[in-house]
Amino acid sequence: MTGSALPLFVAVPLLTAAALVLLRGRPRLDGVVLGAVLLASTAGGVLLVLGARDGDVLAHGVGLWPVGVAIPFAADMLTALMLTVTGLLSATCAAFAVASGHARAPFFAPLVLVLTAGVNGALLTADLFNLFVFIEVMLLPSYALFVLAGPGRGRLRQVAGARLYVTVNLLTSTVFLAGVAFVYGVAGTVNLAELAGAARESDAVATAVAVCLFALGIKAAVVPVHGWLARAYPATSPAVTALFSGLHTKVAIYAIYRVYAVVFDGDERYLWVGVAVFSVTMVVGVLGAVGETTTRSILAFHMVSQIGYILLGVALFTLAGLTAGIFYLLHHMIVKASLFLSTGAVEERYGTGRLDRLGGLARREPWVAVAFFAAALSLAGLPPFSGFVAKLSLLVAAQDAGQVVAVVVMVLVSLVTLLSMLKIWSGVFWGSPTPPETDDPSLTQDGTGAGPSSTSSGTAAPAATATLAPAVDAPARRIGxxxxxxxxxxxxxxxxxxxxxxxxxxxxxTAAAGLLDPSAFVEAVTGS
Known part of the structure; x- marks a missing residue:
């Protein structure tokens, strides 16, 4: 693959989305085309990974305009890995949406394709202003997906979650754009390659870029600006929650890694701030999960906690630390989506995600129990899953960097994470089925609002059936x-x-080495 092919990661999803809008009303065609484009994006990411094995960087200026004018795209190993995993997760979540019937929502496929274009553009761009633009391209379809792809129940709660999501992201985008303006004002450019090392040499540039990093921290749900995620994500449909978990916060984390490595050149003066903040993020996130009573709210708080682990890699800023952080990032994207999808399947079929209204599903839904249990053990960091490798690598890197407190925090948080996963396991899959506390068919995941639940075929199940306890062993109620x-x-x-x-x-x-020494990235973008 050559650098001139990089814009296709943005152009193809956008053009396909436009075509599907013109051909609306054909859900089967939408599903097939959506899956094909997402799998093609994944395949493109794999090709980039193969080409970046030796540390090579591809770059292209859209329109062949000179540096500083053209929209710069660049792909190194970190970008390639992210494109591969985000494409895979998008395809997987889209398949779940089709199976659950949420893909039948108006314009679902075009909206997901526009979201994909924004994600790919944010991962590929080498310019702070264009990073802002592509993040907005990500967010615009997300606002619609938050509500349109909903299951039709708990509508008031869903709208409240959407309002919070939109408000926080609009405010964050404003802060990020102000930071970009400050950077341009003090440095005269927002091209990452031209800003290489500028924050280390100039306190004014460092302060301006810090505003951008603060905004990215909000988007990544870093403590103390994390509360919006745990309240908003559980309010939409399981398919969209899983999709957002693998894309939105992870793009922000990727940008933090990239900006700090290139613009700050890994400046050691500020690393202690990251170690402190990210360690607190681990603790606050896992403690927030303790008091939750629904599957998705518990998993949402664990997202916050695990984000602390991932970002600790950049706070260590050693080869071992960055390697562990990048591995942890990719592992977490896969595992968290798996957890949201397995519990989402239960919620779709049984009409609730409340722990006190479920139980005994391991006997009735053994394969769902296997999927959840494997991902839960991986999240907690137990062998032989990827979570064990991720946490062990990060623990060793932190120990080598002399961050003993961070090591202790990681171990303790891992134990509480395991307890939280066991809480979901015992409430949903283990024990005896919990009989319904009420015959009110309006009871939903949070106990408020109502309507019929979706089935795996996309048809609406009767409301009274949706609230039956899992003790009912009608074959039609099994997860397909x-x-x-x-x-x-x-x-x-x-x-x-x-x-x-x-x-x-x-x-x-290889990706970590490219962050430690970004000279190849800078040379590819500037063409010098």
Whole structure:
């Protein structure tokens, strides 16, 4: 693949989305085209990974305009790995949406394609202003997906979550744009290659870029600006929650890695701030999960906690630390999506995600239980899954960097994470089925609002059936293969990454080396 092909990662999804809008009203065609484009994006990411094995960087200025005018795209190993995993997760979540019936929502496929274009552009761009533009391209369809792809129940809660999501992201985008303006005002450019090392040499540039990093921290849900995620993500449909978990916060994390490595050149003066903030993020996130009573709210708080782990890699800013952080990032994207999809399958079929209204599903839905249990053990960091490799690598890197407190925090948080996963396991899959506390068919995941729940075929199940306890053993109530497969596939991947961790660790080390020494990235973007 050549650098001139990089804009296709943005252009193809956008043009396909436009075509599907013109051909609206054909859900089967939408599903096939959506899957094809997402798989093609994944394949393109794999090709980039193969081309970046030796540390090579591809770059292209859109329109062949000179540096500083053209929209610069660049792809190194870190970009390639992110494009591959985000494409895979998008395809998996889209398959779940089709199986659950949420893909029948108006313009679902075009909206996901526009979201994909924004994600790919944000990962590829080498310019702060264009990073802002592509993040907005990501967010615009997300606002619609948040509400349109909903299951039709708990509508008030869903709208409240969407309002919070939109408000926080609009405010964050404003802060980020102000930071970009400050950077241009003090440095005269927002091109990352031209800003290489500028924050280390100039306190004014460092302060301006810090505003951008603060905004990215909000988007990544870093403590203390994390509360919006735990309240907003559980309010939409399971398919969209899983999709957002693998894309939005992870793009922000990727940008933090990239900006700090290039613009700050890994300046050691500020690393202690990151270690402190990210350690607190681990603790606050996992403690927030303790008091939650629904599957998705528990998993949402764990997202916050795990983000602290991922970002600790950039706070260490050693080869081992960056390698572990990148491996952890990719592992977490897969595992968290698997958890949201397995519990989402339960919620779709049984009409609730409340722990006190479920139980005993391991006997009735053994494959869903297997998918959840594998991903849960991986999230907690137990062998032989990828989570064990990720946490062990990060623990060793932190120990080598002398961050003993961070090591202790990681170990303790891992124990509480395991307890939280066991809480979901015992509430949903273990024990005896919990009989309904009420015959009110309006009871939903949070106990408020109502309507019929979707089935795996996309048709509406009767409301009274949706609230029956899992003790009812009618065959039609079992989770179908189409609804089960996405979470099971991702759970198998986390097992494979654990058993064959050497391959991904090697690729992550190549990506980390490119962050430690960004000269190849800078030379490719500037053409010098």
């Amino acid at each position: 293969a189409a609804l089960l497969a996405p979470s099971l596939v991702l759970a198998a991947i986390t097992l494979g990454l654990g058993l064959g961790a050497e391959l991904l660790l090697g690729l992550a080390e």
